[in-house]
Amino acid sequence: MALPAAPPTPESLAERAARGDTDATAKLLRLVAPGMLRTAHALLGRGHPDVDDVAQQSMIALVQALPSFRGECAPAHFANSITTRFALAARRRQTTRASRTDDAIEVDTLFSDARTAVDQVLAEKRRAAIRELLGTLPEVQAETLALRVVLGFSLGEVAATTGVPLNTVRSRIRLAKEALMERIEADPTLLELLEPAP
Amino acid sequence: MTAPDLHPEVLLDRAAAGTLSPAEKEHLDAHLAACPACRFELQARADFAALPAGVPHIDDLVTRALAGLPTAPPPPRRARPPVALVAAAVALVGFGSFAALRLAPPLAAMLGLVRPVATPEPTPEPGRSDAPRGRVSLPPPMEAAPATAPAPADGTPEVEPRPAPTEPQPTTAKAPARLDPAQRAAKVAPTAPPTLAPPEAAPTAASLFREATAARTAGDRETAERLYRTLAERFPRSPEATVAHAVLGRLLLDLGRPDEGLRELEATLDGGPSALREDALAHRAMALDALNDGRARAAWEQLLREFPASIHARRAKERLEATTVP
Numbered sequence: 001m002a003l004p005a006a007p008p009t010p011e012s013l014a015e016r017a018a019r020g021d022t023d024a025t026a027k028l029l030r031l032v033a034p035g036m037l038r039t040a041h042a043l044l045g046r047g048h049p050d051v052d053d054v055a056q057q058s059m060i061a062l063v064q065a066l067p068s069f070r071g072e073c074a075p076a077h078f079a080n081s082i083t084t085r086f087a088l089a090a091r092r093r094q095t096t097r098a099s100r101t102d103d104a105i106e107v108d109t110l111f112s113d114a115r116t117a118v119d120q121v122l123a124e125k126r127r128a129a130i131r132e133l134l135g136t137l138p139e140v141q142a143e144t145l146a147l148r149v150v151l152g153f154s155l156g157e158v159a160a161t162t163g164v165p166l167n168t169v170r171s172r173i174r175l176a177k178e179a180l181m182e183r184i185e186a187d188p189t190l191l192e193l194l195e196p197a198p
Numbered sequence: 199m200t201a202p203d204l205h206p207e208v209l210l211d212r213a214a215a216g217t218l219s220p221a222e223k224e225h226l227d228a229h230l231a232a233c234p235a236c237r238f239e240l241q242a243r244a245d246f247a248a249l250p251a252g253v254p255h256i257d258d259l260v261t262r263a264l265a266g267l268p269t270a271p272p273p274p275r276r277a278r279p280p281v282a283l284v285a286a287a288v289a290l291v292g293f294g295s296f297a298a299l300r301l302a303p304p305l306a307a308m309l310g311l312v313r314p315v316a317t318p319e320p321t322p323e324p325g326r327s328d329a330p331r332g333r334v335s336l337p338p339p340m341e342a343a344p345a346t347a348p349a350p351a352d353g354t355p356e357v358e359p360r361p362a363p364t365e366p367q368p369t370t371a372k373a374p375a376r377l378d379p380a381q382r383a384a385k386v387a388p389t390a391p392p393t394l395a396p397p398e399a400a401p402t403a404a405s406l407f408r409e410a411t412a413a414r415t416a417g418d419r420e421t422a423e424r425l426y427r428t429l430a431e432r433f434p435r436s437p438e439a440t441v442a443h444a445v446l447g448r449l450l451l452d453l454g455r456p457d458e459g460l461r462e463l464e465a466t467l468d469g470g471p472s473a474l475r476e477d478a479l480a481h482r483a484m485a486l487d488a489l490n491d492g493r494a495r496a497a498w499e500q501l502l503r504e505f506p507a508s509i510h511a512r513r514a515k516e517r518l519e520a521t522t523v524p
Binding site: 022023025026029030033034037038041042052055056059060063123124126127129130148149150151152154155170173174177178180181184190191193194 | 204205207208211214215233234235236237238239241242243244245246247248249255256259260262263264476505
């Protein structure tokens with residue numbers, strides 16, 4: 001009896017999907033969709049009304065972009081970076097409309113693990129502060145900071161995903177951090193959210 | 199300025215990866231003590247990483263996106279455009295434009311999920327002076343708004359779920375994206391017969407699907423079932439209806455009504471795109487199993503024949519072995 005075929009890799013699925021293989025497209029989307037939705041949640045807040053729209057539009061955009069995806073980064077990173085751009089666009093739109101829906105503490109994330117409720121509240125306030133900052137930064141800085149802080153990408157991963165040199169990534173992070181620093185200096189309550197320095 | 203100008207990004211990466219040497223840790227700790235921004239970043243990274251993954255309705259989002267994918271293969275790959283042209287194109291149309299959507303068929307529009315709109319005016323982007331390489335192929339973010347949101351008055355393009363073009367349209371056209379509120383009022387109010395309900399009151403395939411999904415994820419299966427059925431009856435040719443049959447089939451299976459579920463799944467197979475076929479075949483076989491229907495074996499065989507690498511293949515083989523007559 002022949003051994004079962006090894007499951008296809010995300011890279012091979014992306015390659016086949018780019019050629020119009022709908023079966024591969026379905027499998028790839030199922031593979032990367034949880035991460036895309038998680039990215040949308042992380043950037044917008046779980047209660048944001050645009051989360052589903054952002055996730056779904058990102059999936060559509062991913063399929064559209066696959067024919068020219070050249071494998072500079074992992075397909076999942078590519079997918080998450082697309083979601084990041086859509087989510088940041090939604091956040092900017094929300095900022096423009098001055099409609100704030102995500103500052104509330106995400107109740108369903110509270111008490112979900114062993115951390116204390118106070119820790120959870122502080123953590124969500126820090127997330128909210130980052131989201132708010134992302135809505136005010138220039139787009140490329142916001143995207144870079146989001147990939148790094150929200151998705152946890154390394155410098156190299158950010159460079160590969162965004163297609164810019166490492167030094168450009170460093171420069172964008174530095175500028176974003178200057179903005180973060182200004183925000184902290186302007187709002188001392190943000191310092192209270194921080195754990196003591198080591 | 200009291201904060202350091204340079205941040206040890208490499209050390210932050212190594213801290214995240216757990217690969218700091220003792221000397222590096224000492225260096226990083228000294229920096230963190232003096233730099234609230236890096237301390238904030240480090241803690242925020244952990245905060246975001248702690249967010250739970252996955253939500254119950256992820257399958258709906260994927261299935262709905264898959265339902266309307268075009269069956270024709272995309273155009274062949276083209277050679278990567280010269281970087282200079284890419285940069286020029288990006289600079290010309292701006293980051294938030296619909297350039298990629300104009301170059302390629304807008305899949306979102308084909309899906310009936312978004313409405314193509316006029317390209318926004320290029321706007322200067324002070325922070326966009328360093329147009330990135332290799333990103334021309336990535337569709338820029340579409341400006342999206344929930345169906346219930348008011349049309350933006352700031353000129354941003356309006357994109358919203360909409361019924362398939364073949365479905366009945368509201369008798370009163372929705373205002374174009376670029377009309378301001380006064381223009382919209384002038385266009386809609388005088389021409390709308392007083393007996394007509396306002397446009398937003400008319401359910402669309404997309405709005406019904408959204409409500410059904412919300413009801414289902416909230417655990418209100420009765421409402422979900424009713425809305426899915428309404429959707430399938432009122433908008434039988436919409437992509438949403440195809441997905442509704444599939445979701446309803448699985449819902450009814452979960453509710454212990456395999457006979458009704460079977461009908462919905464077979465409706466999916468009758469008209470559904472190939473992307474839904476694998477799941478529908480598998481759940482049809484499960485429904486037949488639940489009904490002790492003799493066609494179950496053939497259904498599992500069909501699934502394996504059409505999708506030998508299916509995620510349901512193991513289950514199919516187990517069922518076939520279990521039903522093999524010695």
